Amino acid sequence: MVSLANNEGRTLQYTSNKSHSIRIDSEICTGCVACTLACPVHAIRVRNGTAEVTKGDLCIDCGECLRVCPVQAVKSMTSQGKDLTGYKVLVALPSPTLYAQFGDIYTPNDILLALRKVGFDEVCDVALNCEMVVMAIGEYLERNTTIRPMISNFCPAVTRLILKNYPKLVDHLIPIEVPREIAADQMRRKVVRERNVDPSEVGIFHITPCPAKMISITDPVGVDKSNLDGAIAIRDLYVQLRSALKEIEDDWILQKSSGVGISWAIGRSSVRGLPNYTSLSVNGVSDVIQILDEVEAERLGDVDFLELSICPGGCVGGPLVVQNKHLAMSHIGNLIEQYGVRSRVDPRRIQKQFEQTYLLNKEKLTSRRPAPLDTDLTRALEKMARIEEILNQLPGKNCGACGAPTCEVLAEDVVQDEASVSDCVFLRIKELECESTRDRSNSES
Amino acid sequence: MFKKEFRIEGGDFQNAGSVSKQIKKILKQLNIDADVIWRAMIISYEAEMNVVLYAYRCIVTLTISPKCIHITFKDQGPGIPDISLALTEGYSTATREMRERGFGAGLGLPNIKKTADEFSIESTVGEGTTIDVDLQISAVI
Numbered sequence: 403m404v405s406l407a408n409n410e411g412r413t414l415q416y417t418s419n420k421s422h423s424i425r426i427d428s429e430i431c432t433g434c435v436a437c438t439l440a441c442p443v444h445a446i447r448v449r450n451g452t453a454e455v456t457k458g459d460l461c462i463d464c465g466e467c468l469r470v471c472p473v474q475a476v477k478s479m480t481s482q483g484k485d486l487t488g489y490k491v492l493v494a495l496p497s498p499t500l501y502a503q504f505g506d507i508y509t510p511n512d513i514l515l516a517l518r519k520v521g522f523d524e525v526c527d528v529a530l531n532c533e534m535v536v537m538a539i540g541e542y543l544e545r546n547t548t549i550r551p552m553i554s555n556f557c558p559a560v561t562r563l564i565l566k567n568y569p570k571l572v573d574h575l576i577p578i579e580v581p582r583e584i585a586a587d588q589m590r591r592k593v594v595r596e597r598n599v600d601p602s603e604v605g606i607f608h609i610t611p612c613p614a615k616m617i618s619i620t621d622p623v624g625v626d627k628s629n630l631d632g633a634i635a636i637r638d639l640y641v642q643l644r645s646a647l648k649e650i651e652d653d654w655i656l657q658k659s660s661g662v663g664i665s666w667a668i669g670r671s672s673v674r675g676l677p678n679y680t681s682l683s684v685n686g687v688s689d690v691i692q693i694l695d696e697v698e699a700e701r702l703g704d705v706d707f708l709e710l711s712i713c714p715g716g717c718v719g720g721p722l723v724v725q726n727k728h729l730a731m732s733h734i735g736n737l738i739e740q741y742g743v744r745s746r747v748d749p750r751r752i753q754k755q756f757e758q759t760y761l762l763n764k765e766k767l768t769s770r771r772p773a774p775l776d777t778d779l780t781r782a783l784e785k786m787a788r789i790e791e792i793l794n795q796l797p798g799k800n801c802g803a804c805g806a807p808t809c810e811v812l813a814e815d816v817v818q819d820e821a822s823v824s825d826c827v828f829l830r831i832k833e834l835e836c837e838s839t840r841d842r843s844n845s846e847s
Numbered sequence: 848m849f850k851k852e853f854r855i856e857g858g859d860f861q862n863a864g865s866v867s868k869q870i871k872k873i874l875k876q877l878n879i880d881a882d883v884i885w886r887a888m889i890i891s892y893e894a895e896m897n898v899v900l901y902a903y904r905c906i907v908t909l910t911i912s913p914k915c916i917h918i919t920f921k922d923q924g925p926g927i928p929d930i931s932l933a934l935t936e937g938y939s940t941a942t943r944e945m946r947e948r949g950f951g952a953g954l955g956l957p958n959i960k961k962t963a964d965e966f967s968i969e970s971t972v973g974e975g976t977t978i979d980v981d982l983q984i985s986a987v988i
Contacts, residue, residue: 570881695868699888774878779984780913782877783849790851 611720
């Protein structure tokens with residue numbers, strides 16, 4: 403049995419946000435507005451002293467809120483220990499990020515062995531599947547030359563950002579299956595075949611640096627159902643793995659990847675894996691938004707492939723990791739040098755699989771635009787005009803004290819009947835000052 | 848109807864493109880057809896860059912009605928002596944420094960004219976140039 407560090411036994415007070423990978427615990431939340439200001443899509447408001455994701459349709463599961471919360475009130479809804487019970491066979495699919503969590507003395511192979519030691523019956527070197535995907539991307543780019551740049555789809559937060567806020571770029575998302583899903587499919591077949599169990603008796607879990615992977619499993623895009631059964635946060639398995647690493651005795655070779663797959667952890671695999679194409683790696687929320695604006699303005703047509711990660715530094719900068727991301731980046735760099743940049747994946751096999759559409763998305767992606775200001779343009783224009791009026795009354799401090807991240811957002815909330823102008827603390831102070839001046843002049847006269 | 852004004856400072860390369868960005872944000876909020884937004888951006892970006900490169904300052908007036916987006920770029924600047932020449936593709940008065948920055952293909956004004964549904968331009972040498980553009984809003988998604 404695999405035991406996880408987690409908050410089992412505490413009932414989380416869910417506020418809203420049922421179909422997302424984070425929840426805010428209202429018992430712990432102090433209403434400090436850190437998450438409200440940090441959210442890149444303005445999905446969070448502070449109401450009645452606690453933060454809530456009131457605009458679930460805007461949320462992209464980037465985890466910035468989780469990152470900045472000073473009291474850890476934002477919880478990641480990744481798999482807990484009880485989610486692993488009931489399976490006959492447990493399979494671990496670690497993100498290559500895991501290889502950078504334990505310092506230079508442990509090899510990826512050690513870490514894969516440690517996963518077996520903590521209770522997983524099977525493990526898979528997902529980094530190898532990453533290499534397969536990079537090659538498949540190369541195949542795709544060769545056969546499809548009209549849309550440029552094509553954009554990576556393995557970061558669920560980036561995918562959702564595009565589906566919601568850049569619907570024009572949906573066709574730019576590369577329609578190749580992501581490595582963890584390919585690995586899950588392969589492992590399930592393998593385990594069913596070798597151990598003679600029913601597919602439903604196999605529990606396949608991604609070991610993840612971020613909560614977004616969880617939402618890609620519970621509410622996937624591009625497929626009807628995920629091949630994975632859940633995702634475990636790296637930090638929930640860290641202590642157990644650390645102990646297990648000290649006690650490894652087996653010497654099986656489980657690692658099959660090279661630097662091409664391992665570099666996935668820092669979001670730069672396309673640079674090494676696609677030497678015939680111009681690719682650009684961008685990470686971090688504001689840089690990703692900036693580059694997507696450039697793509698939308700058709701200024702990046704010369705780039706073949708954009709590798710985007712919402713987390714700064716790539717997946718090693720995810721909110722659920724343990725190791726400092728700079729140390730992790732450096733370690734990944736060493737691993738890339740050590741294991742080289744020649745993949746053992748056979749390109750001919752990838753070609754064949756590609757022709758059989760094995761590696762392609764099963765469903766076409768459709769945009770998920772959030773609710774507009776108004777579906778009727780005349781009413782939307784009226785609302786826009788009222789927003790401007792209200793904005794002119796507001797102090798423009800974008801302080802968050804009203805519970806909205808900016809004055810402009812408060813103005814919009816007011817027009818949509820979700821807030822009132824008197825929520826603004828500065829306006830209220832002004833009102834009180836006017837009142838007290840009036841009272842004084844009344845009492846003097 | 849919705850109306851908003853913006854300002855562009857000539858020579859302000861740091862903020863060049865920010866007015867176009869604000870206009871894009873408004874159009875997206877209004878759920879306007881992506882193709883119309885894209886055309887509005889071509890027009891707005893080219894006009895904004897022309898102001899930054901050649902004029903002293905400019906007032907941009909955005910007027911949106913349910914059927915039409917109207918944008919006026921009224922600048923104070925050296926003005927254009929020969930408008931029909933300026934509208935010729937490839938004709939540019941860009942300096943060497945401007946060309947070094949990637950500008951000066953001579954397609955800005957022709958592109959604005961091509962992309963807009965209605966286009967008018969007038970100019971007085973020594974005073975400035977005014978460009979008026981209309982874009983029909985075909986459908987709201």
